[in-house]
Amino acid sequence: MTVTPHYEQQYLDLMRRIWEEGDERIDRTGVGTRSVFGATMRFSLADEAVPLLTTKRIYWKVAAREMLWFLSGNTNIRPLVEQGVHIWTDWPLDNYRRETGEAIDRDAFEQRIINDNAFAARWGDLGPVYGAQWVDWPRYEPVEGGLFRRAERGHNQIADLVAMIRSNPGSRRLLFTGWNVAELAGMALPPCHMTYQFHVADGRLSGLLFQRSCDLGLGFAFNIFALAMITRMLAQQCDLEPGEAIWNGGDVHLYLNHADLVETQLARTPSGAPRLKLTRRPESMFDYRIEDFAVVDYAPQSHVAAPVAV
Numbered sequence: 001m002t003v004t005p006h007y008e009q010q011y012l013d014l015m016r017r018i019w020e021e022g023d024e025r026i027d028r029t030g031v032g033t034r035s036v037f038g039a040t041m042r043f044s045l046a047d048e049a050v051p052l053l054t055t056k057r058i059y060w061k062v063a064a065r066e067m068l069w070f071l072s073g074n075t076n077i078r079p080l081v082e083q084g085v086h087i088w089t090d091w092p093l094d095n096y097r098r099e100t101g102e103a104i105d106r107d108a109f110e111q112r113i114i115n116d117n118a119f120a121a122r123w124g125d126l127g128p129v130y131g132a133q134w135v136d137w138p139r140y141e142p143v144e145g146g147l148f149r150r151a152e153r154g155h156n157q158i159a160d161l162v163a164m165i166r167s168n169p170g171s172r173r174l175l176f177t178g179w180n181v182a183e184l185a186g187m188a189l190p191p192c193h194m195t196y197q198f199h200v201a202d203g204r205l206s207g208l209l210f211q212r213s214c215d216l217g218l219g220f221a222f223n224i225f226a227l228a229m230i231t232r233m234l235a236q237q238c239d240l241e242p243g244e245a246i247w248n249g250g251d252v253h254l255y256l257n258h259a260d261l262v263e264t265q266l267a268r269t270p271s272g273a274p275r276l277k278l279t280r281r282p283e284s285m286f287d288y289r290i291e292d293f294a295v296v297d298y299a300p301q302s303h304v305a306a307p308v309a310v
């Protein structure tokens with residue numbers, strides 16, 4: 001009898017291989033990583049399956065709120081912080097401390113972001129990151145004298161994608177990207193989950209993500225959930241069934257200060273088959289709310305905390 005391995009096994013196998021054989025180097029953050037180049041994982045989304053890790057608890061609502069924030073086009077951490085989502089605070093905080101020399105702690109910084117409009121506008125923005133490029137990629141229009149001005153509304157890649165999936169599902173151009181070369185310098189971090197492509201076969205929509213840089217211990221769990229989530233949303237909007245989530249990583253790494261996390265997860269056995277439910281069919285990709293998502297049959301092992309490299 002052959003037993004199908006649990007979907008999470010491919011993640012644990014990659015984690016072990018990087019930890020044991022990855023190339024060790026000092027990275028941009030100074031923390032140090034072990035790294036491999038090029039990896040693929042595939043997860044079924046059929047029957048509402050969702051690739052949540054089970055060898056530690058994943059706060060999927062944090063990742064879901066982040067995805068809804070991307071789709072809103074907002075690039076300021078304020079709406080995240082207002083919802084108790086702290087995952088993007090460290091970069092503006094680091095910038096604020098460097099520029100002002102003030103030794104403010106994270107809670108106080110977040111309070112000021114919430115309470116003070118001008119402060120949030122000055123210190124809370126990440127630059128033209130994901131949301132800006134996804135729904136408002138800048139367009140320029142000619143004005144007199146050979147000059148150009150920025151059009152009031154940019155390209156909405158997500159709205160265009162929905163229209164294209166509906167009208168031409170066989171297209172090989174069903175994609176959107178955050179990698180706007182001309183604007184990279186203004187971003188707090190250049191996009192990691194940078195290009196998403198979609199494919200329709202047999203009435204099923206599959207999503208493929210190319211992620212140039214992946215923090216396998218921390219970011220990956222969020223990135224793979226988000227890929228599944230947006231693929232499900234697009235399938236719902238386009239009257240398709242969910243197919244697969246396919247993940248392609250470029251530089252896939254483990255930070256050297258994640259030893260406890262790696263050893264704990266590798267000592268655990270994945271189990272269970274969580275499902276993601278979309279409880280309502282909103283008007284468009286831009287009308288989803290956090291209440292529209294529910295995860296059932298998710299019984300993970302305990303959360304394992306790990307430091308984020310800034």
Ligand SMILES: Nc1nc(=O)c2c([nH]1)NC[C@@H]1CN(c3ccc(C(=O)N[C@@H](CCC(=O)O)C(=O)O)cc3)CN21
Binds near residue numbers: 087219
């Ligand atoms: N080094 C690094 N790794 C990342 O994954 C990452 C970045 N930087 N920079 C930009 C964003 C921010 N992301 C983050 C940042 C922090 C967590 C994190 O701390 N997660 C914890 C706690 C989650 C919570 O308490 O809400 C976790 O256990 O998943 C996850 C993703 C993903 N990205």
Ligand SMILES: O=c1ccn([C@H]2C[C@H](O)[C@@H](COP(=O)(O)O)O2)c(=O)[nH]1
Binds near residue numbers: 028214216218
């Ligand atoms: O969604 C995300 C965002 C970021 N990461 C990780 C990958 C790297 O560890 C850092 C980014 O550093 P770079 O020097 O720009 O590559 O953040 C992630 O895994 N997922």
